[in-house]
Amino acid sequence: MTGRIGYLGPKGTFTKMAVDALFNGEDKQSFKTIPECMDAIVNNQIDIGVVPLENAIEGSVNMTIDYLIHDQALKIVGEVVVPIRQHLMVHPSNVENWREMITIYSHPHAVAQCHHFLQKELKEVGIEYTTSTGAGAEFVSQHPDRNIGSIGNELAAKEYGLNIVKEDIHDFQNNHTRFVVLHRENKELQWEKLDEEGHKTSLIITLPTDQAGTLHQVLSAFAWRKLNLSKIESRPMKTGLGNYYFLIDIQQKLDDVLIPGAIAELETLGCSVELLGSYPYFQVNGLSVSSK
Numbered sequence: 001m002t003g004r005i006g007y008l009g010p011k012g013t014f015t016k017m018a019v020d021a022l023f024n025g026e027d028k029q030s031f032k033t034i035p036e037c038m039d040a041i042v043n044n045q046i047d048i049g050v051v052p053l054e055n056a057i058e059g060s061v062n063m064t065i066d067y068l069i070h071d072q073a074l075k076i077v078g079e080v081v082v083p084i085r086q087h088l089m090v091h092p093s094n095v096e097n098w099r100e101m102i103t104i105y106s107h108p109h110a111v112a113q114c115h116h117f118l119q120k121e122l123k124e125v126g127i128e129y130t131t132s133t134g135a136g137a138e139f140v141s142q143h144p145d146r147n148i149g150s151i152g153n154e155l156a157a158k159e160y161g162l163n164i165v166k167e168d169i170h171d172f173q174n175n176h177t178r179f180v181v182l183h184r185e186n187k188e189l190q191w192e193k194l195d196e197e198g199h200k201t202s203l204i205i206t207l208p209t210d211q212a213g214t215l216h217q218v219l220s221a222f223a224w225r226k227l228n229l230s231k232i233e234s235r236p237m238k239t240g241l242g243n244y245y246f247l248i249d250i251q252q253k254l255d256d257v258l259i260p261g262a263i264a265e266l267e268t269l270g271c272s273v274e275l276l277g278s279y280p281y282f283q284v285n286g287l288s289v290s291s292k
């Protein structure tokens with residue numbers, strides 16, 4: 001039994017697709033924003049939360065990373081990569097005249113993934129950002145009298161009774177988003193639906209201030225141990241310009257020797273290191289439009 005599951009909703013988001021790909025069952029609770037979902041884990045309202053972390057076209061979802069670093073001490077217990085197909089959808093009453101639509105309602109990441117299409121096909125359209133693609137689709141479904149549209153997935157079109165008028169409007173075909181599964185503790189879950197592709201270990205590293213070459217030394221602590229890194233990213237500490245955290249993903253499970261040895265070496269250099277999680281990752285290849 002996995003526990004109570006929450007996700008960035010409402011129904012029809014890409015996050016809902018990620019949740020359905022990972023977990024069976026109907027009882028999944030949607031949250032309007034990423035922080036609300038993460039707070040609900042901390043407050044014991046849910047056990048597991050699924051939120052987006054990174055998109056192949058638009059990059060990191062800073063809200064998730066910053067909230068993990070600054071606000072809520074949660075652990076990553078799993079990750080799933082989901083293919084992202086963005087479609088333009090309208091209320092059935094606007095199918096004929098969609099090219100004259102006034103405004104598009106969608107999530108900033110989804111809009112950013114479709115810049116070329118919007119520039120070419122709907123140059124004059126206004127953009128209203130919503131908390132998720134699902135929220136944009138829901139809004140469009142509630143306003144049939146207005147010629148507006150939404151960008152999102154086929155699940156949203158189905159959930160909210162909208163018609164897709166242009167398929168696959170994202171600018172680059174290799175579009176994927178990484179979603180993380182969060183828990184209060186570093187816990188091993190039972191994965192019911194997908195086979196794992198491998199394991200990762202994620203660390204948050206703070207460098208000592210004003211020491212030349214520390215980042216180089218940090219990277220060598222991983223390099224000479226042949227620990228393969230799949231991601232390194234800096235985020236502002238929000239304490240002043242030039243102060244950063246580094247997020248590092250190591251392409252293996254937390255072991256007893258190599259990763260603890262690297263962490264000890266980093267601490268000797270004056271870095272502080274926090275384990276964000278050691279977890280399996282999964283890949284969704286095709287998506288079926290199940291609204292479970």
Ligand SMILES: O=C(O)C(=O)C[C@]1(C(=O)O)C=C[C@@H](O)C=C1
Pocket residue numbers: 008012013014015016052055061084107109110131132133134177
């Ligand atoms: O709005 C959604 O549907 C989400 O699940 C969020 C989100 C994101 O934050 O990047 C997830 C995947 C897509 O890249 C667009 C939006």
